[in-house]
Amino acid sequence: MELAAREQAESLARQEAARLAAEDVHGVALTWVDNAGLTRVKAVPTARLAHTARWGVGMSPVFDIYLVDDSLTTSRHIGGPDGDLRLFPDLGRLTVLAAQPGWAWAPVDRYDQLGAPHPACQRQFARRMTERAAEYGIEPRMGFETEWVVLGPNARGAAGGPGSAAAGEGPAEGATAGPADAVGEPRRSPPSPAYGMARLVELSDYLDDLLSAFSAQRVEVLQIHPEYAPGQYEISVAPSDPVGAADLAVLVRETIRGVSLRHGLSTAFGPVVEPDGVGNGAHLHLSLWRDGRNLCRDGDGPHGMTRECEAFLAGVLGELPALMAVVAPSPAGYLRLRPSRWSGAFHCWGLENREAALRFITGSPADPGGANAELKTVDPAANPYLAVGSVIAAGLAGIDAGASLPPPVAGDPAVTGGQSRLPVSLTEALGHFEGSAVLREALGEPLFEAVAAVRRAEAALFADATPAEIAAATRGRY
Numbered sequence: 001m002e003l004a005a006r007e008q009a010e011s012l013a014r015q016e017a018a019r020l021a022a023e024d025v026h027g028v029a030l031t032w033v034d035n036a037g038l039t040r041v042k043a044v045p046t047a048r049l050a051h052t053a054r055w056g057v058g059m060s061p062v063f064d065i066y067l068v069d070d071s072l073t074t075s076r077h078i079g080g081p082d083g084d085l086r087l088f089p090d091l092g093r094l095t096v097l098a099a100q101p102g103w104a105w106a107p108v109d110r111y112d113q114l115g116a117p118h119p120a121c122q123r124q125f126a127r128r129m130t131e132r133a134a135e136y137g138i139e140p141r142m143g144f145e146t147e148w149v150v151l152g153p154n155a156r157g158a159a160g161g162p163g164s165a166a167a168g169e170g171p172a173e174g175a176t177a178g179p180a181d182a183v184g185e186p187r188r189s190p191p192s193p194a195y196g197m198a199r200l201v202e203l204s205d206y207l208d209d210l211l212s213a214f215s216a217q218r219v220e221v222l223q224i225h226p227e228y229a230p231g232q233y234e235i236s237v238a239p240s241d242p243v244g245a246a247d248l249a250v251l252v253r254e255t256i257r258g259v260s261l262r263h264g265l266s267t268a269f270g271p272v273v274e275p276d277g278v279g280n281g282a283h284l285h286l287s288l289w290r291d292g293r294n295l296c297r298d299g300d301g302p303h304g305m306t307r308e309c310e311a312f313l314a315g316v317l318g319e320l321p322a323l324m325a326v327v328a329p330s331p332a333g334y335l336r337l338r339p340s341r342w343s344g345a346f347h348c349w350g351l352e353n354r355e356a357a358l359r360f361i362t363g364s365p366a367d368p369g370g371a372n373a374e375l376k377t378v379d380p381a382a383n384p385y386l387a388v389g390s391v392i393a394a395g396l397a398g399i400d401a402g403a404s405l406p407p408p409v410a411g412d413p414a415v416t417g418g419q420s421r422l423p424v425s426l427t428e429a430l431g432h433f434e435g436s437a438v439l440r441e442a443l444g445e446p447l448f449e450a451v452a453a454v455r456r457a458e459a460a461l462f463a464d465a466t467p468a469e470i471a472a473a474t475r476g477r478y
């Protein structure tokens, strides 16, 4: 890393710190997401931000091989207690946190002590792949959806994780009781309806606080609505560049967590909350742009996409069995990925088909930004930086190969038949991942091996667990 760049960051950080101090912000949370999909943090006092921007803050590389339960594995290149990294905040993303008075947030890039990029830094991987797309003249625009289940106060012990963090604090002033159908609550009446207005009314103050927190943080929300499962809600935000989309996925989730806790509620972001129920997705929307033109439309490929967009999507679809180890990285994800759940269990694409893993959306002809593709198999355990980078790598490999899409699939393959399933277990996905030359090259050996090691270890961790045990051990961890 260039010294001049560090000096510049330091002087920018000094100005930002003065602004934060004037707003009574005393601490800055610096986050990155590990290979298991958990957001980890080091925080610094606001007064230390300028020093941190210049010199970074220390953190062990061992977090690259942490599992969902905070146990450790080892990988070929990373593991053990030795070594240290420096975390450098991206000040361009510095955000005052509306649901955590006194706190701001920024994502970090990870470097070694000498200023060289850490080869397993997931955020820099996402940036490298974005730069690679730029070499093709392609600017991807991406956005993650966020689905979560609101847990009532009585469900804290059952879910663990964020609930236990709030234990003993009691509901904040103006707290809202959990919805009657929250997971773990005694069911006195049938749950209120999926997508029902009743759900919005039940948590009206909470959802209003969420919207105002996002507005204060200048996060553009597109939609907020109750989802299918009991207590489940969804937020989608405006698309941005791939690294920005991954940063937003982190910020959106932590904002939801923060607002929920202030209402005495906790949250489940795991891929499955109840082992047999509909799970949480983190669907990834993407479109490809060149010179202000959306390559997902006005072309002579299927459903009006350009041939270049077709080749990109064909690359993603072709690599999807291997990509599953990135976008559905926990054994819990394979409890979610079942037919007829809109989670994309089948290895196919389709126009507006919610059962296809890859759903193509033409949007309104009048809306240039409307056409996009949605990868439905992504779940909230995925590291969003690994997800965006790996999807770009697979798409560009499709362009290199001049790939074309198979015919689109209409209807639910569970009913119509004829389509193969995507991997039905993490172990099966890992087998495809380990055989993927595309992902190995793109991620680079140290990151690829660390990801594979974490997948192998999580598969082993839950090898003898029942679906109920997997759901209970993971739903509150992300």
Ligand code: GLU
Pocket (backbone or CB within 6 Å): 147, 227, 228, 278, 279, 280, 281, 282, 336, 341, 342, 343, 354, 376
């Ligand atoms: N909750 C579903 C999933 O597991 C997605 C529902 C939807 O299409 O929004 O992915």
Ligand code: MG
Pocket (backbone or CB within 6 Å): 145, 147, 227, 234, 281
């Ligand atoms: Mg949804």
